[in-house]
Every structure is written in structure tokens, then in C-alpha cells.
Amino acid sequence: MNSKTFLIVLLFVCSANAAFSDLINVFVTLPNGNLRGRENENHYSYESIPYAEPPLGQLRFEPPQPYNRIWDETFQATQPPVNCLQWSQLIEEEDKLTGQEDCLTVNVYKPKNKLHHSFPVVVDIHGGFFMFGGASNDGHEMFMNSGKVILVKINYRLGPIGFLSTGDTILPGNLGLKDQRLALQWVKNNIAQFGGNPHKILVMGLDAGGASVHIHLMNQAFNKVATAAVSISGNALNPWAVQDGAARRAFELGRVVGCGLLDSSEELKACLKAKDASQIVRAVENFLILDYIPFTPFGPVVEPSSVKDAIITQHPIDILKSGNFSTVRWLTSYVEQDGGYNAALFLKKEYDGDELLEELNKRWYDLAPLLLYYRDMINNIEALDEHSLKIRELYMKNEKFSTKTYPQLTRMFTDILFKTGVELSLMLQRSKTSVYAYLYSNPATSGLGQWLAKRDDIELGTVHGDDFSLMFKNSIRQQERKDEILISSSLIKMIEDFVKDGILQFGNCEFQPNIAGGKYRVMHIEREGCSNLQMKTLL
Known part of the structure; x- marks a missing residue:
């Protein structure tokens, strides 16, 4: 064999080996059976893998059930993730409904890096203040370009579908957080099959994702899942992260969608299970007083201690003071x-050319408790107004809200909603x-x-x-x-x-x-x- 022929054969063998390697990486075997991902330019993707049973019908408003079905045929993990049903601020049209109720999936992205046989794992819990967003909104390309970690992105229930709570054992709330917990356990149990190291898992997220990470840190069992955690611009002590007043909002939602003036959690739950999911999510608009404000009308709550597998049964500040955290x-x-x-x-600017800032000058005492999330923390109207006045005096002095004083408004929101936490x-x-x-x-x-x-x-x-x-x-x-x-x-x-x-x-x-x-x-x-x-x- 001459040198030219040898070189051609060598190139063919190398090419065949590379193609075989890609084929091996595209297929993954899980307890449910075989799945097929997709080969991309610099990474492999395995998308829309169910980690829980679809939360439909009688499973709506129930804790997530592990997905244990066995696939008779190879599961095609090649479809981009679909976001959970939501009323999304990211949609500029009047109708902001998007997503679907069957959405509890994980998405795995593995770099084409032959220097690594086992990758550390980064899990992204998407943001959107518990109301909107999804795995598809957070691009994975930058981490794949770097090629040092496997990235996992998860979807979880949002808004009233994921966080409606009447404060009792019937509708205790935090379903979205329970979805996340089940997804993290799925990652721990299955990521080795994708080439991930189950002993090196970092969980991170922005705003609601960051607050979720911190809330999971309130449980010492989080040590068994993660080795590091990152909360970006959001943690459990931000006033919007864990709120009071959820029961009032839950029954009001029931009234809005036609369940009547109920005072029974059982009746409310039964009525909402019978409603179209899109009708429930559209009702979010009734809880927004101005644009998309307040941005978290439905979010995490403290659950009753009698709830099985509760996420938190004390406020995070009390958990941190007790020392019983991860x-x-x-x-x-x-x-x-x-x-x-x-x-x-x-x-x-509104249609008449004035900024919405003028609404703060006109309606400060109505808007401030909702904007800054203390409406349900103070029951007395006079005390509520006094607190609103003190905040305005602290940040605005005697000045009006305007483009000139905009930096002071920003500092107020930054301090109260993010920095102090x-x-x-x-x-x-x-x-x-x-x-x-x-x-x-x-x-x-x-x-x-x-x-x-x-x-x-x-x-x-x-x-x-x-x-x-x-x-x-x-x-x-x-x-x-x-x-x-x-x-x-x-x-x-x-x-x-x-x-x-x-x-x-x-x-x-x-x-x-x-x-x-x-x-x-x-x-x-x-x-x-x-x-x-x-x-x-x-x-």
C-alpha cells in the first residue's frame, strides 16, 4: 500500500470512528428505555424529556408524580422544549397567553469534548418571577462553546397553575417548587447516563430561579443533590419570593373564572380542576394593576406543617435563624x-405622551404596598399609609417622581426588592x-x-x-x-x-x-x- 492510499484509508477510518462516536453519544439508555438526541455542531442535545407525569385532569393542582412509563420504541428527544402555560410579560401583544399545561420536562446539553469522559453538571432553573419564562428562553450556546460542563434546563409549573394556595392541606401551594425538586432528583439519578458527574452538580438561576435555588437550600436534603448553588438577582428573603395573602388571591381567582364566592378549599379545587387551564391563566390579568405590576401575584408560600413533602413550613428567615438549612x-x-x-x-409613555411615572405621584399610597410587597404584611390602613410615606420620604425626600428623580426610584426598588435580601x-x-x-x-x-x-x-x-x-x-x-x-x-x-x-x-x-x-x-x-x-x- 503506497503512502497516498494509506492516508486515504486512515482518513476514512478516522471519519468512520468519529461518526460512530457521534452515533453512540446521540443514543442514551434510561430506566424508561432508549432515547435519541440530536447531534449539533459542537454539542449533543436531548430535549423535552419528561421527568413527571403530565399534570393534567385530576393531576392538576397536585404534587408532581414521577414519570415511570416504559418506552416501547426509542424516545425522540429532539423536540425543542415547550414552555409551561403562562401569562407572559415577554409577549408584547394584548393577549399574553402562551405555553401548554403538559410541560414538565428536562433538557440536557452535552459538549463535544473528547478530553472529558465525565462532565460536571450545571442545572438552570429559569427566571420570570414564578409567572412566566421557560427553558427555551435561556440559551445554552455559551456554555456549549466553552465545552467544560453538561447543562440541564428544566421546566416547572408557573403562575396560578404552579403556585395557587389556600394555605391549607387542600391547596398548600408550591407545586412549581415541587416540580423543580423532582427534576433535580431526576438529574441526580440519570445524568451519569449522559456523561455527567452526579457528584458535581451546581444549581443556579435568575430572579425566580435564584430564589428557588435559595428556597431549596432551606432543606438540608439539598446536600444530597447539589454541591454548589448560585442565586442571581433573586433569593428567598426578597419580599416577592415568599408572600402572605395567597388564600385571598386564590379565592379571588376562583371568583374571576366563575366558581362563585366560595369559602371552601375543596370546592375551589374541584371547580378549578374542571375549568379550562387557559381560562385560569388568563385570570392573571385581573391581578395586575398597571402593566405587569405586581410582577409576582402568585408565588411561593409557607406551607402548613402537616403537608406531606412540603417545601418550607417556616418562613426562610426563621429557617436561617434556626440554622436548619443546607x-x-x-x-x-x-x-x-x-x-x-x-x-x-x-x-x-402613555397615549397622551405622559410617562407612567405620573401614576406614582397620583396613586402612591395605593401602588406602593403592591409594588414593594408589604400589603399583606401590615393589616392596619393607617400603618400601611405611614409605612408608604416613610419609604417615599427616605428615597424621594420632597421631590416628585420624574425622569429627573428616576435614579432615586431605581435605588428604592433595588434596595427593597433585591439588595436587602x-x-x-x-x-x-x-x-x-x-x-x-x-x-x-x-x-x-x-x-x-x-x-x-x-x-x-x-x-x-x-x-x-x-x-x-x-x-x-x-x-x-x-x-x-x-x-x-x-x-x-x-x-x-x-x-x-x-x-x-x-x-x-x-x-x-x-x-x-x-x-x-x-x-x-x-x-x-x-x-x-x-x-x-x-x-x-x-x-
Whole structure:
């Protein structure tokens, strides 16, 4: 055989081996049977794999049931994930209904990296403030381009379908969180079949995803599932994360969809099970007083202690004070103008040309308790108004809400809805386990803030999600600058190292753990670089 012929044969063999390797990776065997994924340019994808029985019919408003069906034929895990039924803020049309009720799936993405036989695993719990969003909204491409981890994205029930609660054992709530818990157990049990390391799992998420991660940390059993956790711009102590007043909203929803003025949880549950799911979700519109405000009318609650397999039976702040929480290493964060998520909406102009900001001047005492989530924490009207006045005086002094005072409005929303929860959780957890934090300060040129405000003539600062979208691309962020590309690479490496080796570092800056006593420590990430800061608390 001459050298030319030998080279051709060698190339053919190598090509055949590569094709065979790809074929092997496309097929995966699970306890349910065989499934087939899809080969992509730099990764393999296995999408829309059920982890729970479809929550339809009599399974609506019930805890998720594990998916134990046996596949007679190869399951085709090649269909993109469908989001759960929701009234979505991300839809700009008047009719915001999207998704489907049969949606409890996991989606696995594995890099084509022959240097790794077993990959660390990153699980993404999507954001959307427990009301909207889905696995399809968080792009996996950046992690696949890096090629160091397997990425898993999960869907869970949202809005009233996932979080309706009457505060008793009939409708205790937190079904969306129970979906997540079952999905995480599925990942633990099955990820090795995809080439993942079940002993190196990091769970992370934005806003509701971050708060969900933190709520799961309230249970010591989380140690058996995860080795690291990341909550980005959302944790369990944010006032929107775990709310009171759920029973009132549940019975009001029943009235809205035609169940009548009920006072029985059994009757409400039976009536809602008989309704069309889209009718229940459309009722969300009745709980929004202005645009998509308040952004979480239905979310997690404290369940009665008698509920079997409850997620939490105490408020997270009481759990943290008791010390009965998971010791999994935890990173939390906020961005400098996180509250721009709420504030930017008020920059939108109405049909007469006035900004929605004017509504705050006209209706402050009506809007503030809903905007800042203390309506159900204070029962006395006079005390409620007094609290609203104190907040306005603290942040606005004697000034009116306007484009000129917009930074003060943003700071108010940032402090109350995001930053204070970070500070308090760090102070309560740091005596028992390793907890870290970062502050991100680098405004996007065209991100969520501009999309919400529908204008670009006002400096919005670093708005909610400006950091997360550099790890998980979304359709709202229109462009990335050179500095953001570098930051993106460092953020992804930060997550990869955290799950792989327990090292937490951004670029050349190593995170400092928070320790008991004194100021809390934050890694400050900005355009020019990074630095460790010691911060005074707002508390």
C-alpha cells in the first residue's frame, strides 16, 4: 500500500470512528428505555424529556408524580422544549397567553469534548418571577462553546397553575417548587447516563430561579443533590419570593373564572380542576394593576406543617435563624440598578405622551404596598399609609417622581426588592457555611431596561439580568460589546470552576467568603475589572 492510499484509508477510518462516536453519544439508555438526541455542531442535545407525569385532569393542582412509563420504541428527544402555560410579560401583544399545561420536562446539553469522559453538571432553573419564562428562553450556546460542563434546563409549573394556595392541606401551594425538586432528583439519578458527574452538580438561576435555588437550600436534603448553588438577582428573603395573602388571591381567582364566592378549599379545587387551564391563566390579568405590576401575584408560600413533602413550613428567615438549612456552598448576587426591572416600566409613555411615572405621584399610597410587597404584611390602613410615606420620604425626600428623580426610584426598588435580601441572607448564613456574593456594574447597551422602557434617551444603569444574559443568551439583549464578551467568558469560567473544583474566582480576583461579624464582602465586577469590597449593610 503506497503512502497516498494509506492516508486515504486512515482518513476514512478516522471519519468512520468519529461518526460512530457521534452515533453512540446521540443514543442514551434510561430506566424508561432508549432515547435519541440530536447531534449539533459542537454539542449533543436531548430535549423535552419528561421527568413527571403530565399534570393534567385530576393531576392538576397536585404534587408532581414521577414519570415511570416504559418506552416501547426509542424516545425522540429532539423536540425543542415547550414552555409551561403562562401569562407572559415577554409577549408584547394584548393577549399574553402562551405555553401548554403538559410541560414538565428536562433538557440536557452535552459538549463535544473528547478530553472529558465525565462532565460536571450545571442545572438552570429559569427566571420570570414564578409567572412566566421557560427553558427555551435561556440559551445554552455559551456554555456549549466553552465545552467544560453538561447543562440541564428544566421546566416547572408557573403562575396560578404552579403556585395557587389556600394555605391549607387542600391547596398548600408550591407545586412549581415541587416540580423543580423532582427534576433535580431526576438529574441526580440519570445524568451519569449522559456523561455527567452526579457528584458535581451546581444549581443556579435568575430572579425566580435564584430564589428557588435559595428556597431549596432551606432543606438540608439539598446536600444530597447539589454541591454548589448560585442565586442571581433573586433569593428567598426578597419580599416577592415568599408572600402572605395567597388564600385571598386564590379565592379571588376562583371568583374571576366563575366558581362563585366560595369559602371552601375543596370546592375551589374541584371547580378549578374542571375549568379550562387557559381560562385560569388568563385570570392573571385581573391581578395586575398597571402593566405587569405586581410582577409576582402568585408565588411561593409557607406551607402548613402537616403537608406531606412540603417545601418550607417556616418562613426562610426563621429557617436561617434556626440554622436548619443546607451547607451547600452558595453564591448570591445583585446588579447595581436591579430595581430597573420595575422602575423602567414607569418610563413608558402613555397615549397622551405622559410617562407612567405620573401614576406614582397620583396613586402612591395605593401602588406602593403592591409594588414593594408589604400589603399583606401590615393589616392596619393607617400603618400601611405611614409605612408608604416613610419609604417615599427616605428615597424621594420632597421631590416628585420624574425622569429627573428616576435614579432615586431605581435605588428604592433595588434596595427593597433585591439588595436587602442579599445582605440579610449573607449575615444569617455566614456562620454555618461558605457564602459569597458579587455586585455587577456594567450597563448593557440594549438590554432588558431599554426593552421595558421602550426608549433609549435615559441612562438606566446596570439593569436586572444584564449579567445573566452574558451566560445565557436571550432574545431581548440585542448586542454585546468587546468588554462584555470578555466578562461573559470570565463569568462562565467562574461557574465551571465553582462546580468542578469548588474554586470561586472571577478573572484574577478570588472571592472572599463572608465570615461572622463585621461588614459583608462582595466581589465587584465592572467594565474595568474586579475587586473585593467590604460593604455596609442597609439594615
